[in-house]
Amino acid sequence: MDGEPLGLCIRCTSISLGFLVGLMVLAQPKARWFRWALAMTVCQWLLALAIIDSEVLRVITAIALGGTAAPIVREGVEEMFTERIRTAHEPM
Amino acid sequence: MSQCRQCGATLPENSQYCLQCGTEIRDRQSPAPPETELEFLKPAVTGGLLLGVLSALPFVSSLNIICCLWAQVGGGLATWFLNKQRPGGLKYGDGAFAGVISGLIGAFIATLISIPVQLVLFTAESYAQAQEFLSRFPTMNPNLREAILQFVSPGFSLSRTIIGLLMNMVLLGLFAMAGGILTVAIVNRKKVD
Numbered sequence: 675m676d677g678e679p680l681g682l683c684i685r686c687t688s689i690s691l692g693f694l695v696g697l698m699v700l701a702q703p704k705a706r707w708f709r710w711a712l713a714m715t716v717c718q719w720l721l722a723l724a725i726i727d728s729e730v731l732r733v734i735t736a737i738a739l740g741g742t743a744a745p746i747v748r749e750g751v752e753e754m755f756t757e758r759i760r761t762a763h764e765p766m
Numbered sequence: 767m768s769q770c771r772q773c774g775a776t777l778p779e780n781s782q783y784c785l786q787c788g789t790e791i792r793d794r795q796s797p798a799p800p801e802t803e804l805e806f807l808k809p810a811v812t813g814g815l816l817l818g819v820l821s822a823l824p825f826v827s828s829l830n831i832i833c834c835l836w837a838q839v840g841g842g843l844a845t846w847f848l849n850k851q852r853p854g855g856l857k858y859g860d861g862a863f864a865g866v867i868s869g870l871i872g873a874f875i876a877t878l879i880s881i882p883v884q885l886v887l888f889t890a891e892s893y894a895q896a897q898e899f900l901s902r903f904p905t906m907n908p909n910l911r912e913a914i915l916q917f918v919s920p921g922f923s924l925s926r927t928i929i930g931l932l933m934n935m936v937l938l939g940l941f942a943m944a945g946g947i948l949t950v951a952i953v954n955r956k957k958v959d
Contacts, residue, residue: 709952
């Protein structure tokens with residue numbers, strides 16, 4: 675960026691960006707989409723090892739992975755806190 | 767009043783069978799079987815042990831640069847074991863809780879293992895190398911230089927260990943939590959879609 679190399683590889687940067695966007699758009703968690711994005715990322719990684727490493731593919735699959743993971747993680751964190759708070763306030 | 771799912775006929779209350787086609791009616795009003803109480807500690811200790819050891823070993827721990835890989839694997843393992851207690855019935859929050867606990871346990875284990883590792887890696891020689899490296903930056907703030915040199919001081923350092931523990935708790939806890947949640951999304955195909 676600006677002539678300097680990033681501290682992260684393009685895949686990790688794209689996952690982080692996708693995650694950030696996924697958090698901001700407040701989409702409903704879709705586990706199926708996440709599984710597809712994960713499978714595509716693994717396929718892209720294998721493709722990069724075996725045949726061709728395309729940065730465009732890296733970015734697309736990583737953004738999809740980060741974007742689909744974000745709503746799931748957000749829901750998990752919310753559930754954990756609400757569940758723990760509810761458990762803590764339950765009469766013994 | 768409800769309808770038969772097979773033929774669409776209207777059914778009287780509490781029907782066991784459809785009067786038109788004879789299909790057995792499963793009572794949707796019957797209470798669901800009680801959910802088994804989840805035991806978090808054992809799966810979390812297993813996941814924490816794995817992620818703590820792998821995050822502390824030199825060279826192996828370098829894979830943590832991939833989104834804290836070992837932390838996510840440890841949180842995922844804890845959730846995977848948790849899933850065996852209630853197959854297909856985990857919520858994202860359960861995975862998050864198992865992941866957080868395994869991350870915190872892993873942070874303590876990683877810090878404990880790092881103590882002998884410090885004694886091996888942080889030698890007088892490595893300290894001299896760090897001094898030589900920092901001398902290439904004459905404009906560096908002397909306080910910062912002192913702090914860095916103190917951090918790489920030879921042998922065991924309590925401050926380094928405490929800072930390492932706090933950083934491990936935050937990073938491993940967060941990423942193990944993410945690993946736990948995402949593992950629920952992977953293993954729990956029916957419930958969460």
